[in-house]
Amino acid sequence: MTVTTGWEPVRTVERPTGAGALWASVRAEMLRLRAWPAVWVLAGVWLALNLTFAYVFNYIAYTTGSGNFGTGEATDALLADLLPDAIPRVFTGGLPMFGGAIMMILGALAASSGFGWGTWKTVLTQCPGRLVAFGGTLLALALVVVAILIAQLVLDVGASALIATAESQALVWPDVGELAPSVGGGLLISATWAAAGVLIGVLTRSPALAVGLGLVWSLVVENLLRGVAGLIDGMDYVTNVLPGTAAGSMAGALGATAESGGDGAPGVLTVLSGGESALLLAVYVVVFLMAAALTMRRRDLA
Amino acid sequence: MCRDSVGMTESIVVTDGLTKRYGDRTAVDDVSLTVRRGEVFGFLGPNGAGKTTTLRMLLGLVRPTRGTATVLGERPGNPSAVARTGALVEGPGFYPYLSGRDNLRVMARYQGSAEVTVDTALERVDLAARGRDAFRSYSLGMKQRLGVASALLGDPELLVLDEPTNGLDPAGMADMRKLIVEMAGHGRTVLLSSHLLGEVQEICDRVGVIANGRLLAEGTVTELRGGSGLFVRGEPVDVALAVAMHVAGEGGVRQLDGGVYVDLLVERAPELARELVSSGVDIQEIRPSERSLEDAFLEMTDGSGWTASEENPS
Secondary structure, X not given: OOOOOOOOOOOOOOOOOOHHHHHHHHHHHHHHHHOOHHHHHHHXXXXXXXXXXXXXXXXXXXXXXXOHHHOOOOHHHHHHHOOHHHHHHHOOOOHHHHHHHHHHHHHHHXXXXXXXXXXXXXXXXXXXXXXXXXXXXHHHHHHHHHHHHHHHHHHHHHHHHHHHHHOOOOOOOOOHHHHHHHHHHHHHHHHHHHHHHHXXXXXXXXXXXXXXXXXXXXXXXXXXXXXXXXXXXXXXXXXXXOHHHHHHHHHHHOOOOOHHHOOOOOOOOOOOOHHHHHHHHHHHHHHHHHHHHHHHHHOOOO | OOOOOOOOOOEEEEEEEEEEEXXXXXXXXXXXXXXXXXXXXXXXXXXXXXXXHHHHHHOOOOOOOEEEEEEOOEOOOOHHHHHOEEEEOOOOOOOOOOEHHHHHHHHHHHHOOOOOHHHHHHHHOOOHHHOOOEHHHOOHHHHHHHXXXXXXXXXXXXXXXXXXXXXXXXXXXXXXXXXXXXXXXXXXXXXXXXXXXXHXXXXXXXXXXXXXXXXXXXXXXXXHHOOOEEEEEEEOHHXXXXXXXXXXXXXXXXXXXXXXXXXXXXXXXXXXXXXXXXXXXXXXXXXXXXXXXXXXXXXHHHOOOOOOOOOOOO
16 A cells, blocks of 8 residues: 555645535446446336337337237327327326336435445435435436436437338427426326435345345236226225325326236326326325435434 | 654644444443644544544544544534545545546646646555556555545545555565654654554554444553563462562562563562562563553454563563
8 A cells, every 4th residue: 555645734624514425425326227237227127118019019019000018009099109209198108117226226226226336324424414415316316217218209300200201201390388297297107216216225134135026016916906906896986096196097098008007108197187297206206215315314224 | 653742732622422323332431532743643442433533523424423623623524624634535436437647637627726746646545656556456455545545635634534544465564654653753743543553552542442333442542551560480480470569569569471571660670570589489480571452452352452462572
C-alpha cells in the first residue's frame, strides 16, 4: 500500500443537503442501475414480450388469415389493432399482468439486493440520511421505469408503422389526446407493481423471496381470489380493490380488450372505471412507498 | 509504534451506557468509552464480543436499546457526522457487477463529493491497477482494501474500521497498519476493532477491551498491561515465595512457570535479591518481566493471564 498522495490537513467538508443530497443519491443510483445487467435483461424481456404478443403473433395470424390465436376474430379488426392509431388502446394491454410482473421483479431486486450484498450498509455510511438514500433509489427506479415505457412506445410506433407500410395502409398517427392518458395509465400500472416490488423487497430483504412471493401474488393469488369472488358473498368488495384489479381495469378502461371477452389480454379487466382505477393505483403507489420508506428508516441494518 | 497521546483531549466519540439487546441476548451491555481526536483507538475483543454491534450503533446503522452515543459532536447517523466519518463495517459491501472504481464512484456520488477522490483512494490502498476489474473477481484481501478505500473517500476526520486487516496477507496487513498510523499522524482519528492483540498493541494509542458485550477496561496499552515486574526463580521455592511476599505484599506475588512473579519496580530488584540471599534462597534467575497485552487481556477475560508472559515479553 504505497502512499502516493500526501494528506491534506483535516478540513471541514462541504456536502450537499436537502434537494442537492437527494439529487446526488439519484445520480449514484443511476450509475449502478445503468450498469446492472439484471435491469437490461428485465427491460429487454418486457420489450420482447410486448413486441411478440402485441404485434408479431397478431400479424402472423392476420397474414395467415387464421384470426387471433385461432379464435376467429375478424381479420380486419386484427389489422386495425396493429396500426399506429391503435397504440393508445393496445399500449397498456400487456402491462397489468406481464409488464407488471417484470416491473415488480425490477422493484424487488433494486430494493432487496442491497441487503444481501451489504451495499445498503455501505451506502448509509456515506449518504446523509436513510430517506435521502432510499429516495434516490426510488427516483432512479422511476426513471428506469419511464425509460422502459418510452422504449416500449418507440417500439410500438416502429412496429405498427412497419405493418401499416407493409399492408399499404395509410399512416394515421395516434392522437396525442388519446396517447397521453394511455402512456400515463401505463406508467401508473408500472409504478404500482414496481412499488409493490420495492415494498416486498424491503420487507423480505431477500431478492429470491421478494421476487418469488411477488410473482405468486400477482400471477396466481389475485386471479384465484377473483375466481372465488363469485362463490363467496362480499368477496368481490375485496377483489375489486386489489392492485391487479385496479391495473387490469386501468388497461380495460384505456381500450385494451378484456380477458373476459375471450380473446383479450390476460389480466385486462373492466371491473372499475378509468378514474376509479387511476385513483386506486395512485393510492397503492403512495401507500407501498410510504410503508417501504418507513421500514427503511426504522430498521436496524445488522 | 505507540505514540504519545498527551494533548489529545478533544473527544471525537463518546458513548454512555450503550446497550443493544436482541430478544433475550444482550449483544452490547452498558458500554461507555471515549475516543479522542488524533488517536488510534483499538476496540479489542474475541469474535462475537459485541465490537461490530457497537460500531454499527456509532454509525447509526443500529439503534441502541439504551444509552447514548455522540460522534463528532452529533448523534450517530446525523448527516454532519456521516459526512465526516468513513467506515468499513463487517466486511466490504459492494455491487458485485461493478468495477472497484465504479463502486467507489457510486459511493462518492452518494456522498456528494467529487469523483476525483476515487483515484486517490484506490492508490492509497494499492488497488489502482485493478480498479477497472469487477468487484466479484477480487480476492478477499482486495475486497477488504476496497472497503478501506471507500472509507477513505471524501477524506473523513474519523475512520471507523471493523477488523481492517481481515483477509489480508502479511504484507497487506503491514501496509494497512502503516496506512492507519499515517492517517492518525495527519490528524485523523481512527477507531478500529480487532481480535488480533499484536495488531492492537502495535498501532493503537488506547484500547477498549470488550468481552461478552461488556467493556472490561479502557486505557493506553501500557496502562492495560500494567506495570512491569520481576521474575524470580530460586530454591527453595516456598522460602522465595515468603520473602517475595514480605517485600512486595501478599497481593503482589504469583507463582508461575516454576518461579515467582513479583509486582515490584525493576529498581527494587537489588533489594529483593538481598532479602532472598539473606534468607538462604539460592537464586537461579532474577529478571524484569513485562506483561504483554495478551496476558492482560486473558487475565481480564477469564483470569488465565500471565502464563504467556515468559514466551512473549514485549
